[in-house]
Amino acid sequence: MSDRERKLVLFFGLAAFVLVNFFAISWFQGKKGRIAIDLRKAKNEVETAEMAAGSFNTVFDEMKWLEEKSPSPKAGQLVSTELETYASNQASTHQLTIGKRDFKPNEETGAHFHRAKVQYKIGGREDSLYRWLDRLQMPDQFKAVTYLKLQPDAKDDTLIDAIVDVEQWYVPLTAADAAAETPEAGPEGTEEPDGAPATTPENIKPPGTE
Numbered sequence: 004m005s006d007r008e009r010k011l012v013l014f015f016g017l018a019a020f021v022l023v024n025f026f027a028i029s030w031f032q033g034k035k036g037r038i039a040i041d042l043r044k045a046k047n048e049v050e051t052a053e054m055a056a057g058s059f060n061t062v063f064d065e066m067k068w069l070e071e072k073s074p075s076p077k078a079g080q081l082v083s084t085e086l087e088t089y090a091s092n093q094a095s096t097h098q099l100t101i102g103k104r105d106f107k108p109n110e111e112t113g114a115h116f117h118r119a120k121v122q123y124k125i126g127g128r129e130d131s132l133y134r135w136l137d138r139l140q141m142p143d144q145f146k147a148v149t150y151l152k153l154q155p156d157a158k159d160d161t162l163i164d165a166i167v168d169v170e171q172w173y174v175p176l177t178a179a180d181a182a183a184e185t186p187e188a189g190p191e192g193t194e195e196p197d198g199a200p201a202t203t204p205e206n207i208k209p210p211g212t213e
Contacts, residue, residue: 072143074174079109082173083119086146090121090139090169097135099127107168116172120149126156126164136167145172 083106094101107120125132139148150168 072145074145074172076174076176078176079111079117079119079173082171083109083121086119086169086171087121089146090123093135093138094123094125097127097131097138099125099131099135101125102164111175113172115174116145117175118170118172120168120170122150123167123169124164125167126162128161129163132163132165139167139169146170 087104087106091101091104102124104124105122107122110118110120125135127135136148136151139146141147147170148167149170150166152166154164156162156164
């Protein structure tokens with residue numbers, strides 16, 4: 004083999020070595036990148052699982068509370084009336100003056116719960132108003148004050164006026180519930196027993212003529 008041929012063989016061998024190393028390094032870097040991505044994904048999944056495990060007891064307790072406290076299905080109009088009656092009675096108990104009460108349309112877009120709302124324009128002593136508001140905040144009965152605007156009385160600084168929205172969440176009646184609550188119509192009349200002639204004026208005979 005001539006000197007020139009040996010140089011060519013050495014050159015091609017060196018070139019092949021460089022190419023093999025280049026592809027090997029590229030493959031290794033790609034593999035390393037995929038491993039890093041998989042590792043980050045696994046860490047995220049572990050963190051998510053740990054968070055879910057940590058909040059399980061809280062979520063379970065909340066679901067149990069909701070199951071125990073969830074109200075029976077009711078008609079929306081009845082819920083609105085009961086809510087207004089309760090809030091107005093509490094206002095009278097706390098010696099507040101109701102300027103205006105307004106039934107708002109029920110919110111019926113919820114998948115599981117609907118909402119009844121009554122708005123009050125009310126006034127009285129500040130401490131009495133706060134006690135009344137406290138009586139309206141009843142999570143176990145799904146009642147809450149959802150809007151509040153306070154304004155001092157223009158003539159008496161011991162009094163305060165307020166606009167208050169009080170709402171109640173309720174489970175709406177289904178068609179089956181409504182049908183079950185509708186009383187069945189009674190019979191329109193009574194039938195004579197089989198074989199017995201109907202009693203008519205023509206069939207009635209005076210005593211002693213039979």
